[in-house]
Amino acid sequence: IAGITQAPTSQILAAGRRMTLRCTQDMRHNAMYWYRQDLGLGLRLIHYSNTAGTTGKGEVPDGYSVSRANTDDFPLTLASAVPSQTSVYFCASSDLPGPTDTQYFGPGTRLTVL
Amino acid sequence: AQSVTQLGSHVSVSEGALVLLRCNYSSSVPPYLFWYVQYPNQGLQLLLKYTTGATLVKGINGFEAEFKKSETSFHLTKPSAHMSDAAEYFCAVSEDDYKLSFGAGTTVTVRA
Helix, strand or coil, rough: CCCCEEEECEECCCCCCEEEEEEEEEECCCCCEEEEEECCCCEEEEEEEECCCCCCEEECCCCEECCCCCCEEECCEECCCCCCCCHEEEEEEEEECCCCCCCCCCCCCEEEEC | EEEEEEEEEEEEEECCCCCEEEEEEEEECCEEEEEEEEECCCCEEEEEEEECCCCEEEEEHHEEEEEEEEHHHEEEEECCCCCCHHEEEEEEEEECCCCCCECCEEEEECCC
């Protein structure tokens, strides 16, 4: 069982370019999440999805969009990348979108925007 | 609104010594509390969590944490540090929804 896979592992991107970070889970979890991790700030929620077909905004959604066409995939798109979006991005999932449910994290994507 | 404060961004301990990582939270309702660990170049994994019931929670790898409502704390401890405990540790809180709020993290280094 792979759990959560993310692609690419790392990427260097020119400012203004469009980029999609991929996330796939094989646990049939209902809920999925995107976080960004920045030094000294911990993890901050970008977008989430309670179930396939629904999405919601987290703490820092500006400049990002997501879709949830099916249970397994939850891509994150940067329409026009800016240097402040340089970060490590983690995808996570949980069986149910409940406050006590454990979230399982992918290995992350390190993105540098120049 | 919920938030988490982790005291100390960096903790250095000797192998075999006590590990103590401090976490204080603010929450308008009884919270659910989590500790996650991140090893170098990996994603986060759950160490332990408090939902309801016993306030002393035991987790993986010999870690435990105690929920103290009066002190709004959820400190993480391990009696004897091992080299493999070198990692970054995050405290997190959720309230009545599923959104986790993370602390800034504490990096633990273990000296031989």
